[in-house]
Amino acid sequence: MKKLIFLIASLTTLIFAQQKPIVEEIFETVLLKNVNIVFSSDNILKDGMVLIEDGFIKEIGKDLTLRRNSFVVDGNNYYLYPGLIDATFLHSHKIPKPRDTVAFTPGTAPNFIAGIQPEIESRLFIDGNFKKHHEFGFTNALFSFDGGLISGQPTFLDLHSKENQILLSHFGILYRFKNTNRVYPSALIGMMAKIRQLFYDAKYYGERKEKFFRDNSQPKVEFDETSEILLKVLSKEIPVMFEAQTANQIRRALQLKKEFNFELILLGADEAFKVIDEIKSANVPLILSLDFPQKPLDKITTDTLKYFSKDYSSYFIKEEVSHLRKRQEEVRLNLLSNPKILKSNNIPFTFGSFKTNLDTAKINLRLLLKHGMSEDDLFKALTTSAATIFNLDGKIGKLEAGYFANFILTDLPFFQEKSKVKMLFINGRKYEIE
Amino acid sequence: MGVSMKSNKLLLIIFLLLNSFLVSQEYTLIKNGNLLTVANGKMLATDLLIKDGKIYKIGKNLSSPAGTKIIDASDYFVMPGIIDAHSHMAIEDGVNEATNPITSEVKIEDAIEHDDISLYRALAGGVTTIHTMHGSANVIGGQCETLKLRYGKNPAELIFQNAPRTIKFALGENPIRVHGRGNNIHPRSRMGIEQIIRQAFLDAKQYKKEWEDFKNNQTLIQPKKDLRLEALVDVLDGEMIIHCHAYRSDEIIMLLNVLKEFDIKKVIFQHVLEGYKVAKELAEFGAYASSFADWWSYKFEVYYAIAHNPAILTNYGVITSINSDSPNLVRYLNLEAAKSMRYGNLNEDEALRLITINPAIQLGIDKSVGSLEVGKDADIAIFNRHPLSSFSRCEMTLIDGKIYFDRKNDPNDMRLNVNPNLPVGFDSFSNTLNDFFYNFCMDEFD
Numbered sequence: 116m117k118k119l120i121f122l123i124a125s126l127t128t129l130i131f132a133q134q135k136p137i138v139e140e141i142f143e144t145v146l147l148k149n150v151n152i153v154f155s156s157d158n159i160l161k162d163g164m165v166l167i168e169d170g171f172i173k174e175i176g177k178d179l180t181l182r183r184n185s186f187v188v189d190g191n192n193y194y195l196y197p198g199l200i201d202a203t204f205l206h207s208h209k210i211p212k213p214r215d216t217v218a219f220t221p222g223t224a225p226n227f228i229a230g231i232q233p234e235i236e237s238r239l240f241i242d243g244n245f246k247k248h249h250e251f252g253f254t255n256a257l258f259s260f261d262g263g264l265i266s267g268q269p270t271f272l273d274l275h276s277k278e279n280q281i282l283l284s285h286f287g288i289l290y291r292f293k294n295t296n297r298v299y300p301s302a303l304i305g306m307m308a309k310i311r312q313l314f315y316d317a318k319y320y321g322e323r324k325e326k327f328f329r330d331n332s333q334p335k336v337e338f339d340e341t342s343e344i345l346l347k348v349l350s351k352e353i354p355v356m357f358e359a360q361t362a363n364q365i366r367r368a369l370q371l372k373k374e375f376n377f378e379l380i381l382l383g384a385d386e387a388f389k390v391i392d393e394i395k396s397a398n399v400p401l402i403l404s405l406d407f408p409q410k411p412l413d414k415i416t417t418d419t420l421k422y423f424s425k426d427y428s429s430y431f432i433k434e435e436v437s438h439l440r441k442r443q444e445e446v447r448l449n450l451l452s453n454p455k456i457l458k459s460n461n462i463p464f465t466f467g468s469f470k471t472n473l474d475t476a477k478i479n480l481r482l483l484l485k486h487g488m489s490e491d492d493l494f495k496a497l498t499t500s501a502a503t504i505f506n507l508d509g510k511i512g513k514l515e516a517g518y519f520a521n522f523i524l525t526d527l528p529f530f531q532e533k534s535k536v537k538m539l540f541i542n543g544r545k546y547e548i549e
Numbered sequence: 550m551g552v553s554m555k556s557n558k559l560l561l562i563i564f565l566l567l568n569s570f571l572v573s574q575e576y577t578l579i580k581n582g583n584l585l586t587v588a589n590g591k592m593l594a595t596d597l598l599i600k601d602g603k604i605y606k607i608g609k610n611l612s613s614p615a616g617t618k619i620i621d622a623s624d625y626f627v628m629p630g631i632i633d634a635h636s637h638m639a640i641e642d643g644v645n646e647a648t649n650p651i652t653s654e655v656k657i658e659d660a661i662e663h664d665d666i667s668l669y670r671a672l673a674g675g676v677t678t679i680h681t682m683h684g685s686a687n688v689i690g691g692q693c694e695t696l697k698l699r700y701g702k703n704p705a706e707l708i709f710q711n712a713p714r715t716i717k718f719a720l721g722e723n724p725i726r727v728h729g730r731g732n733n734i735h736p737r738s739r740m741g742i743e744q745i746i747r748q749a750f751l752d753a754k755q756y757k758k759e760w761e762d763f764k765n766n767q768t769l770i771q772p773k774k775d776l777r778l779e780a781l782v783d784v785l786d787g788e789m790i791i792h793c794h795a796y797r798s799d800e801i802i803m804l805l806n807v808l809k810e811f812d813i814k815k816v817i818f819q820h821v822l823e824g825y826k827v828a829k830e831l832a833e834f835g836a837y838a839s840s841f842a843d844w845w846s847y848k849f850e851v852y853y854a855i856a857h858n859p860a861i862l863t864n865y866g867v868i869t870s871i872n873s874d875s876p877n878l879v880r881y882l883n884l885e886a887a888k889s890m891r892y893g894n895l896n897e898d899e900a901l902r903l904i905t906i907n908p909a910i911q912l913g914i915d916k917s918v919g920s921l922e923v924g925k926d927a928d929i930a931i932f933n934r935h936p937l938s939s940f941s942r943c944e945m946t947l948i949d950g951k952i953y954f955d956r957k958n959d960p961n962d963m964r965l966n967v968n969p970n971l972p973v974g975f976d977s978f979s980n981t982l983n984d985f986f987y988n989f990c991m992d993e994f995d
Contacts, residue, residue, distance in 0.1 A: 220649075220732055220734045221648040221649065221732055222648050222649025222650070222734075223649075224648075292642070297648065298648055299646065299648035299649050299652075300646065300648070300655075301643070301646060301647070301648050302642055302643030302644075302645065302646045302647075302655075302660075303641055303642035303643060303659065303660045304640075304643065304646050304655040304656060304657060304659055304660045304683070304691055305643075305646035305648065305652065305655050307655070307656070307659035307660070308646075308652075308654040308655045308656065308659075308776060311654075311776060312654065312775075312776050312777075315773075315774045315776070316773070318774075319771075319773050319774060322771070332769075333770070334770065363641065363661075363662065363663070363704060366703075366704065366705075367659065370659075408969035408970045409970070438961070438962065442962060442964070442967045443967055443968075443969045444969075445967070446967045446968075446969040447969045450969065
């Protein structure tokens with residue numbers, strides 16, 4: 116028993132120890148000195164200084180004069196970059212079900228069962244655990260509920276502890292071709308029809324409401340949360356973020372945009388290179404995933420065989436297997452060259468961490484350097500391009516006076532394999548990663 | 550002098566324009582083939598000239614302009630491209646929206662999977678057009694789509710332009726199993742199915758009236774737009790043709806009666822395996838039938854199916870087709886048609902009609918495809934022997950005059966879409982397994 120208690124005690128200390136590796140410190144004025152400030156790969160200010168005041172960058176340069184009351188931080192000759200922006204960060208969360216749920220059939224399921232929840236506000240579920248994001252170098256993220264067909268309204272954050280972190284509380288609505296329970300709409304054909312019907316319902320609701328407030332003889336309109344939010348989409352007040360990976364999914368999202376004329380941001384868009392013209396003419400920005408397929412396996416492994424009840428290895432023809440591998444490798448290379456093709460077509464894009472393991476994302480990012488993207492391209496995509504998509508130009512994404520003091524410090528240049536993020540400044544608050 | 554210079558220039562421009570016009574015209578000559586025209590019988594050793602995707606001339610020793618692509622079809626049999634009136638190929642993520650007995654608002658058009666490898670396999674069997682349908686889980690399923698198998702083109706380019714809109718209905722065991730037994734709601738019996746259809750039409754009538762009243766200023770409040778009812782109004786108005794999955798004779802008569810009640814004139818019964826019992830009634834109504842050649846006993850309601858069904862229906866004057874309902878069977882629909890010569894003594898021409906002009910009539914596309922006639926689309930299948938012989942094999946398939954399958958130039962791997970994440974070997978297997986398990990009518994059930 117004593118042993119057990121000891122075990123639990125040591126386990127809990129271990130867990131707590133892991134949860135708090137980041138030290139947060141808040142100062143009004145900070146002078147950061149002894150850093151290599153990387154504006155771009157060929158514009159590095161060695162032994163530079165940054166003056167931060169009230170969370171903003173006040174001045175960048177050499178030999179800045181120390182002001183009264185300012186706190187001096189030694190940059191240890193680290194490399195300083197603008198903070199990266201994670202353009203979509205999905206969190207799963209158990210949403211409590213409404214208490215008075217009436218009986219339903221699969222065809223008449225309430226919206227929250229059918230995964231239609233535009234009313235979900237992601238800002239209510241922020242848990243402040245951004246360790247992995249900090250280690251990667253993200254200082255900002257769009258935080259979104261990982262739900263069904265309509266997953267709710269994402270929130271744009273400064274990635275620090277709970278208070279004063281929300282920059283945009285309701286940024287758009289997240290749509291995806293995903294069914295949650297086996298209720299209507301369960302198949303793609305049903306989802307497309309349901310998306311349309313919801314928009315028509317919202318339009319009708321808006322018109323009825325307007326008439327009611329204008330004219331006393333009109334009947335009262337019952338409040339409808341879903342329609343209220345979709346009306347904002349139809350008036351282009353907020354954009355639709357549509358998760359669409361394949362070329363056909365992208366075509367479907369674009370088709371819906373054409374029908375209902377909303378602002379669209381594509382999420383995923385792995386096969387965007389197949390539908391460049393359509394994306395270009397629709398003038399749609401993209402949030403790509405940092406997830407790429409692995410190299411195809413060399414041999415038929417036990418991994419292949421586990422799908423079969425019998426050993427079929429003798430049925431595989433060697434030439435055929437090598438051909439199949441070649442085709443898979445072709446597809447993999449195509450997917451990897453997606454950002455390059457988008458860049459050459461001047462289609463704005465950024466990256467998001469959704470469906471990506473952040474531990475391996477950096478490897479994938481480095482992989483892109485071999486497929487037509489330069490370090491500056493990648494930084495631009497992860498900083499200024501993202502800021503533009505979220506209408507935050509002039510506030511985040513650059514190392515310039517007047518911008519938010521959101522930046523990261525790495526011990527080695529960012530893209531080097533062993534480079535680690537050592538320190539972050541988010542809105543002027545210092546975080547050290549131990 | 551100046552004037553003549555100008556006129557010279559003008560002539561030159563006209564000449565260049567004409568020239569470019571001539572160059573843009575594409576000619577293909579299928580030489581010396583045995584034409585099975587379907588419209589005008591058999592024409593041995595005859596040429597067929599294609600211009601800009603349409604059949605331009607049919608005759609002996611046709612001359613063709615320079616640059617014409619020549620296909621030598623000596624000893625080969627040239628027939629109109631085969632049409633499958635019942636298919637579930639090229640549908641992404643579910644053939645059924647099986648959550649409600651009525652889902653008339655869903656559209657197959659929204660989920661076309663243009664890179665489905667089954668399309669190429671169908672081309673290799675001489676098929677050029679398919680009617681890809683919602684499944685049979687619901688009493689009133691979704692809106693179907695007629696596709697030309699332009700494999701390699703985008704989804705929108707596969708759609709058969711100007712084909713009439715169609716919708717799937719289903720009677721019998723499938724909707725009862727899914728909704729009655731599966732979800733414990735209506736319909737629980739064949740009687741229930743009848744009432745669901747009747748009620749749907751009544752609701753649609755009411756919806757239509759509400760809109761008419763509003764437009765005539767008889768009511769002030771605008772009705773709410775309902776895609777489900779809107780589709781059903783189109784069915785009532787004859788703008789959308791019903792393709793009804795039905796097996797038993799009693800339920801076929803039931804639907805005919807319901808349609809008479811609502812003054813709906815057009816219906817195609819799919820499967821209709823007991824059609825032979827009510828062939829007279831089908832003919833009187835003017836209903837069409839699309840049947841299997843010789844499938845039976847695969848479930849209780851098809852125990853009385855017979856291989857003579859298509860022949861008997863044909864003899865009663867019902868426009869009948871033979872369909873596949875399967876990405877496998879679609880590859881040898883010619884042999885399926887031939888079975889009606891063995892069972893029911895149809896003649897060669899009648900048998901060919903079952904897979905060409907008759908399905909074209911049923912889908913409302915007979916003005917452009919279904920037979921080899923001047924002016925029609927050049928959708929053509931070329932077989933090495935008579936296509937109704939079990940020794941025959943498709944050599945080449947053309948759509949709009951373009952070659953989409955050529956046995957002599959048939960690469961080993963025609964997949965347009967490869968999954969890079971699956972283990973090697975499993976990917977190619979999974980295509981076949983998927984087709985086998987999931988691309989049937991009753992997708993995801995039983």
